[in-house]
Amino acid sequence: MINIFTLQWQRLRRKPFMVLAMVAMTIVFIIFIGGANNQSEVSVPISFTEGVSEAERTKLADQLNELDGFRFIETNEDKARENIALGVSSFGITLAEENYRFIIGTENPNQAIVEQYISSMYWEKLRIEQAVGPEGDEHLRRTIEASLEDPSMDVVSQIGESEGDVFIYNNKLQALFGMTLFFAIYTIVFGLGEVAEEKQRGSWDRLILSPVRKWQIYLGYLSFAFVIGMVQIFAVFTMFHFFFGFDMGGRWLEIFIICLVYTFAIVSLGMLIIGLVNRSSQLNAVVPIIAVSMAMLGGAYWPIEIVNNEVVLAISKVIPVTHAMEALKAITVYGKGLADIAQPLSILLLMGVLCMGCGINLMERR
Amino acid sequence: MLETESLRKVFKKQVAVDDVNLYLKQGESVGLLGPNGAGKSTFISMIATLTKPSSGMVTWNGQDVIKNPNIIRPTLGVVPQEIALYKELSAYENVKFFGRIYRLKGKELESRVQEVLELVGLKDRQKELVKNYSGGMQRRINIAVALLHDPEIIIMDEPTVGIDPQSRHYILEMVKRLNEEKAMTVLYTSHYMEEVERLCDRIYIMDHGKVIATGTKEELTSILSSEETIQLELDQPSKPFEEALKEQSDVLKVTEWEKGIKLIVAKNTRRLAGIFQLAEHHQVSINSVDIQVPTLEDVFLHLTGRRLRD
Numbered sequence: 001m002i003n004i005f006t007l008q009w010q011r012l013r014r015k016p017f018m019v020l021a022m023v024a025m026t027i028v029f030i031i032f033i034g035g036a037n038n039q040s041e042v043s044v045p046i047s048f049t050e051g052v053s054e055a056e057r058t059k060l061a062d063q064l065n066e067l068d069g070f071r072f073i074e075t076n077e078d079k080a081r082e083n084i085a086l087g088v089s090s091f092g093i094t095l096a097e098e099n100y101r102f103i104i105g106t107e108n109p110n111q112a113i114v115e116q117y118i119s120s121m122y123w124e125k126l127r128i129e130q131a132v133g134p135e136g137d138e139h140l141r142r143t144i145e146a147s148l149e150d151p152s153m154d155v156v157s158q159i160g161e162s163e164g165d166v167f168i169y170n171n172k173l174q175a176l177f178g179m180t181l182f183f184a185i186y187t188i189v190f191g192l193g194e195v196a197e198e199k200q201r202g203s204w205d206r207l208i209l210s211p212v213r214k215w216q217i218y219l220g221y222l223s224f225a226f227v228i229g230m231v232q233i234f235a236v237f238t239m240f241h242f243f244f245g246f247d248m249g250g251r252w253l254e255i256f257i258i259c260l261v262y263t264f265a266i267v268s269l270g271m272l273i274i275g276l277v278n279r280s281s282q283l284n285a286v287v288p289i290i291a292v293s294m295a296m297l298g299g300a301y302w303p304i305e306i307v308n309n310e311v312v313l314a315i316s317k318v319i320p321v322t323h324a325m326e327a328l329k330a331i332t333v334y335g336k337g338l339a340d341i342a343q344p345l346s347i348l349l350l351m352g353v354l355c356m357g358c359g360i361n362l363m364e365r366r
Numbered sequence: 367m368l369e370t371e372s373l374r375k376v377f378k379k380q381v382a383v384d385d386v387n388l389y390l391k392q393g394e395s396v397g398l399l400g401p402n403g404a405g406k407s408t409f410i411s412m413i414a415t416l417t418k419p420s421s422g423m424v425t426w427n428g429q430d431v432i433k434n435p436n437i438i439r440p441t442l443g444v445v446p447q448e449i450a451l452y453k454e455l456s457a458y459e460n461v462k463f464f465g466r467i468y469r470l471k472g473k474e475l476e477s478r479v480q481e482v483l484e485l486v487g488l489k490d491r492q493k494e495l496v497k498n499y500s501g502g503m504q505r506r507i508n509i510a511v512a513l514l515h516d517p518e519i520i521i522m523d524e525p526t527v528g529i530d531p532q533s534r535h536y537i538l539e540m541v542k543r544l545n546e547e548k549a550m551t552v553l554y555t556s557h558y559m560e561e562v563e564r565l566c567d568r569i570y571i572m573d574h575g576k577v578i579a580t581g582t583k584e585e586l587t588s589i590l591s592s593e594e595t596i597q598l599e600l601d602q603p604s605k606p607f608e609e610a611l612k613e614q615s616d617v618l619k620v621t622e623w624e625k626g627i628k629l630i631v632a633k634n635t636r637r638l639a640g641i642f643q644l645a646e647h648h649q650v651s652i653n654s655v656d657i658q659v660p661t662l663e664d665v666f667l668h669l670t671g672r673r674l675r676d
């Protein structure tokens with residue numbers, strides 16, 4: 001097994017272009033999409049209706065500006081409309097006491113993110129309003145607001161429902177995770193593709209005739225694909241964390257565990273794909289299709305949180321990328337713990353075991 | 367002794383190997399001759415335990431190989447029809463990898479690697495990448511790998527397909543040496559009858575999955591024993607002479623060819639004196655006489671009505 005494992009590295013050293021290209025593409029895309037510097041905030045013009053008090057205005061604007069990746073700039077509505085007409089901004093918002101209005105120039109995915117954020121913001125505001133009642137007990141309002149600002153454990157669990165609806169958009173980490181997981185699929189599956197090639201070339205028969213056991217041969221290949229996938233993912237993560245200033249937090253152990261499980265799932269998926277297609281030329285055609293559609297449906301290109309389509313959401317549940325993204329964001333963006341990501345991790349593990357079983361079975365049946 | 371009994375392989379509806387009986391005694395060199403698609407590779411793959419037969423038996427010293435492949439695998443060296451090597455690695459790295467796979471280590475591994483590289487005559491060029499080798503050199507490394515673990519039997523599937531005459535000659539000589547000096551048992555597959563004629567003690571001729579003839583070269587060619595061809599080169603064509611030849615009792619057939627006349631006669635009925643007499647009588651001078659003994663090619667043609675290679 002060790003021999004087959006090291007052989008693959010020896011061969012990789014002679015033909016490293018494929019893997020290097022994948023790493024390079026990952027880097028380029030992350031910088032392009034995530035923006036290595038801070039200039040890439042989307043600015044959104046906002047204006048207020050007459051009825052909104054000065055204090056209320058600053059409060060709303062501050063609250064809005066907590067949304068990462070966006071800058072909300074106060075202007076009047078006419079100016080906002082002009083900017084949108086000129087294409088300077090793609091949309092703007094007019095805020096009133098109890099509702100808001102979008103001024104839309106062109107369709108833009110950012111708008112869905114802002115909309116979701118702002119709706120939960122108003123929803124929360126409305127709840128407080130209802131609790132306080134029309135008489136307007138200023139003291140009660142303050143208490144509720146204060147406890148929301150600095151929630152005790154009880155409050156967090158009580159408003160857990162609305163908390164879940166709030167989605168924090170971190171453009172940098174979204175791009176970093178999405179692109180890294182996406183390009184790792186190529187490296188891993190093509191790394192495994194050597195098995196298919198080996199069978200066509202006849203050197204597989206040589207290995208079968210030798211004293212090496214079949215499971216050792218498989219294990220040699222699988223471990224190679226696994227390690228190269230892990231190396232690629234971690235090379236990109238550390239590079240962006242330490243050199244490009246993408247703050248991933250310091251929870252490397254959790255991140256490592258997620259990557260382990262994700263890589264395992266993709267290696268298994270690769271086994272299944274190879275078991276199904278059985279020729280390496282077909283593999284070259286099939287892998288991009290599968291990788292791209294998994295990335296689209298699994299939220300590697302854009303956050304799955306902005307998707308409303310029921311069908312897409314249902315499909316996303318059977319895609320490993322979805323669960324890995326969810327787990328990674330839970331750890332880095334939402335600051336959750338290992339226990340909270342137990343579900344996505346066990347789904348990934350289950351997928352891995354199933355695909356591996358089917359894949360090896362298909363391969364052996366041929 | 368390696369033996370197959372009614373060995374058969376059916377792919378979907380196509381019968382690739384059809385009830386083949388074959389044996390291979392120790393130290394023997396046996397040829398398996400057949401055109402493309404005859405089922406040679408499929409047959410070999412079954413005795414090498416790489417393909418499961420649809421029915422039939424393979425035994426090694428009386429033991430069932432299909433049930434228990436491991437009794438024969440260590441004694442087999444298989445040279446596949448394709449180049450089963452890692453082309454982006456050097457010859458040395460390839461041979462060494464397969465040596466490790468065969469559990470060779472350290473000094474023993476190194477000396478064994480050098481030994482087989484020497485054997486195939488590529489010791490000097492072992493550091494070059496296999497993809498930069500000529501077809502013939504790649505074939506030689508393909509053989510070297512199969513010899514690493516010093517097998518008792520070597521099974522070669524068309525080891526000389528599409529290579530230069532020099533490499534081909536080298537490979538044939540090498541196989542002959544292995545067989546004669548090291549008493550290695552050889553099963554050699556080819557669709558070149560010259561190779562098989564030169565190397566092998568016994569020959570099986572296969573077509574459409576069936577063994578259609580078997581025996582030593584002499585035994586096989588004696589299938590055509592009843593006839594031989596006499597080819598006469600004449601000064602000028604002569605109808606009367608031709609007619610006179612047809613009258614002769616032993617002459618089975620007379621045909622013209624560009625420079626004269628071709629006779630098919632019963633074998634060992636030396637008609638030459640009679641023929642010369644007739645020629646003199648008709649004032650025809652004979653420039654040359656060529657008596658053709660049948661080859662394996664003729665045997666194949668006779669048995670199947672087709673040539674080995676088209």
Ligand SMILES: Nc1ncnc2c1ncn2[C@@H]1O[C@H](COP(=O)(O)OP(=O)(O)OP(=O)(O)O)[C@@H](O)[C@H]1O
Binds near residue numbers: 377382402
């Ligand atoms: N895996 C397979 N599936 C289906 N048919 C097969 C398979 N392998 C071989 N065959 C068929 O079985 C027949 C015998 O093939 P085989 O490769 O054994 O012939 P061969 O004598 O080695 O020919 P060649 O000289 O071209 O190597 C062919 O008609 C081939 O199409």
Ligand SMILES: [Mg+2]
Binds near residue numbers: 447524
């Ligand atoms: Mg063949």
